[in-house]
Amino acid sequence: MKxxxxxxxxTEALAEELxxxxxxxxxxxxVGMGTAFASTRGLVERFGTDRIIDTPxxxxxxxxxxxGAALNGLRPIVELTIMDFVTVCxxxxxxxMAKLQYMFPGQHQGVPLVIMASCGGRVGAGPxxxxxxxxxxxxxxxxxxxxxxxxxxxxGLLKAAVRDNNPVMYLYHKxxxxxxxxxxxxxxxxxxxxxxxxxxxKDVTVVATAEMVSQxxxxxxxxxxxxxDVEVVDPRTIYPLDIEPIIASVKKTSRLVVxxxxxxxxxxGAEIAAxxxxxxxxxxxxxxxxxxxxxxPIPFAPSLENAVLPGARDIVQACREVCGx
Amino acid sequence: xxKTEPQSxxxxxxxxxxxxxxWMFRMLVLLRRMEERTVEMFLSxxxxxxxxxxxxxxxxxxxxxxxxxxxxxxxxTHRCRGHFLAKGMAPGPLMxxxxxxxxxxxxxxxxxxxxxxxxxxxxxxxxxxxxxxxLATGVAFASRYRKTGQVVVAFLGESATNQGAFxxxxxxAAVWDxxxxxxxxxxxxxxxxxxxxxxxIGDVSVRAASYGMPGETIDxxxxxxxxxxxxxxxxxxxxxxxxxxxxxxxxxxxxHFVGDxxxxxxxxxxxxxKRSDPIPRFEDYLLMEKVFTPAELEKxxxxxxxxxxxxxxxxxxSPAPDPADALRGVFTxxxx
Ligand SMILES: Cc1ncc(C[n+]2csc(CCOP(=O)(O)OP(=O)(O)O)c2C)c(N)n1
Numbered sequence: 001m002k003x004x005x006x007x008x009x010x011t012e013a014l015a016e017e018l019x020x021x022x023x024x025x026x027x028x029x030x031v032g033m034g035t036a037f038a039s040t041r042g043l044v045e046r047f048g049t050d051r052i053i054d055t056p057x058x059x060x061x062x063x064x065x066x067x068g069a070a071l072n073g074l075r076p077i078v079e080l081t082i083m084d085f086v087t088v089c090x091x092x093x094x095x096x097m098a099k100l101q102y103m104f105p106g107q108h109q110g111v112p113l114v115i116m117a118s119c120g121g122r123v124g125a126g127p128x129x130x131x132x133x134x135x136x137x138x139x140x141x142x143x144x145x146x147x148x149x150x151x152x153x154x155x156g157l158l159k160a161a162v163r164d165n166n167p168v169m170y171l172y173h174k175x176x177x178x179x180x181x182x183x184x185x186x187x188x189x190x191x192x193x194x195x196x197x198x199x200x201x202k203d204v205t206v207v208a209t210a211e212m213v214s215q216x217x218x219x220x221x222x223x224x225x226x227x228x229d230v231e232v233v234d235p236r237t238i239y240p241l242d243i244e245p246i247i248a249s250v251k252k253t254s255r256l257v258v259x260x261x262x263x264x265x266x267x268x269g270a271e272i273a274a275x276x277x278x279x280x281x282x283x284x285x286x287x288x289x290x291x292x293x294x295x296x297p298i299p300f301a302p303s304l305e306n307a308v309l310p311g312a313r314d315i316v317q318a319c320r321e322v323c324g325x
Numbered sequence: 326x327x328k329t330e331p332q333s334x335x336x337x338x339x340x341x342x343x344x345x346x347x348w349m350f351r352m353l354v355l356l357r358r359m360e361e362r363t364v365e366m367f368l369s370x371x372x373x374x375x376x377x378x379x380x381x382x383x384x385x386x387x388x389x390x391x392x393x394x395x396x397x398x399x400x401x402t403h404r405c406r407g408h409f410l411a412k413g414m415a416p417g418p419l420m421x422x423x424x425x426x427x428x429x430x431x432x433x434x435x436x437x438x439x440x441x442x443x444x445x446x447x448x449x450x451x452x453x454x455x456x457x458x459x460l461a462t463g464v465a466f467a468s469r470y471r472k473t474g475q476v477v478v479a480f481l482g483e484s485a486t487n488q489g490a491f492x493x494x495x496x497x498a499a500v501w502d503x504x505x506x507x508x509x510x511x512x513x514x515x516x517x518x519x520x521x522x523x524x525x526i527g528d529v530s531v532r533a534a535s536y537g538m539p540g541e542t543i544d545x546x547x548x549x550x551x552x553x554x555x556x557x558x559x560x561x562x563x564x565x566x567x568x569x570x571x572x573x574x575x576x577x578x579x580x581h582f583v584g585d586x587x588x589x590x591x592x593x594x595x596x597x598x599k600r601s602d603p604i605p606r607f608e609d610y611l612l613m614e615k616v617f618t619p620a621e622l623e624k625x626x627x628x629x630x631x632x633x634x635x636x637x638x639x640x641x642x643s644p645a646p647d648p649a650d651a652l653r654g655v656f657t658x659x660x661x
Contacts, residue, residue: 050470056500058496061462061490061493065459068463068465091490095451096453100441101657103431103439104440105431105654107442107449110659163660165658166657
């Protein structure tokens, strides 16, 4: 094991996959200089401008082009850097990338394509650079959506995403870029669609995604002092969602809090809460609590941003409420 | 509405091989008869969904596709069936798709606006105006990247050139010298809105200059003219010199969709359509140049008719898709 930052884990995954498969290439704005988040730093020096391709500022055109290239034998990775820019590529993403496999069955070997983008706030990026829009894509049949919360998952999920024959949205979190974490020295992948328990506990289950996993772990430490033993489950893949470990955990703890940074209304938390009541209602000792952002844009000033984005404090409070203390 | 009046036959002097002329005539008749019989079936209420007819525009698909190899590609729009037949898609599975049958080329999942046939280089059609352009550009990107030598043709309507996707695609294709032709079929209307209400320019092809690629406007109802212009553009793409925007002026006979009353169109315009019919124009030429005798042309028509009948029989006999199939195949299995 070695400890590397989350952004370095992303770059390592890209480098290993570029090395392994000559059909893999990266398209995006400023990927040659490494992007503002250092996600592709050093790759152009190793793999050249034929495979690390600086594009014009044409996100929609590039996503569509990557879909076409994926149909014709390549395995492109598009680095959008900021998730908010998916809004200008919704047609290629939703009407084409997501649907071609189903609409044109048997015509090609899948649509092997990865769309990378950073989601989330906590860096003062303001209303148009801080959103977590994963629910839009989880709601669109035909797209796999992953959100790594650690260096280990960042690397392993990205490698698995590149090898998958379906379109994958790989959403890394801006607030985690510099966070260190352990990764193995050798080759590994993290399979898509498999959740992981990040902390075992017996009193309450917290299902958290992306940066909220760290917030949940911080909350768990606080709650331990109060005698509440928290289990933290990280779905890692938003779609297809690995619901079984969540159900199993709820059957053990009888209490559930779901925490994500995205807007709470119509968010992943609502989906998980509903599924748990369908599958494990009799095990619940308290109503499921959902934590997410209120329905407002994410403002710039730190005092305002903190007022909007949920954090460890909210998780602590929710856990206390469901535990009745 | 064609901006270029039909040329007289004398202007049409040919450097085209007899074999190609034969193929083009056969294809024109195939596209026409498939279309006429599909429209008939639609009007008798026997087809689900909508139908966007290609009647009158056939010379464009035929003149362009005459230059393509089996492993070259075409991409198209809601008005796609003519392009795909001309690229070699089998008429039976195409028709079965239009009917929503199990043996449709896409198992009945796509219908007339959404089909593909990769065995014939048919990338697919997009029901989103200009939506397929960036995909076609990406197929051309992969062709260049993998050095396969494949050329891509993206068919589009003139209204699609007002979309952002058109701009982004042409700019990318130009800056990366991609082997692609953007073939714009200018039939003068986007549904009911005439071109003059939607853009300030007359010739759409002038847009090419802003991307640094050649642009040309031709009479799209003259199959020889289309063939000649497409030949130059395909050769340019094959030489690795990049994309071309080819505007082919043509006429949309039946309106936007079959059943469109076209009340928004002046009467004389509809009459001009018939005068510009590419098939009699080509027949006159073939007879005058003594390429074929009238009897030979009739023989081709009879052969095509049998082919069309067989396609309709195949499609009609095919059962409806199994409802359970609706839930399958959103994702493909397996990884690398
Ligand atoms: C993005 C989008 N907007 C609107 C439509 C509805 N629509 C379908 S075809 C069409 C007109 C297209 O005109 P043109 O591109 O000139 O092609 P033509 O129909 O003349 O072949 C419209 C508005 C659509 N399918 N997609």
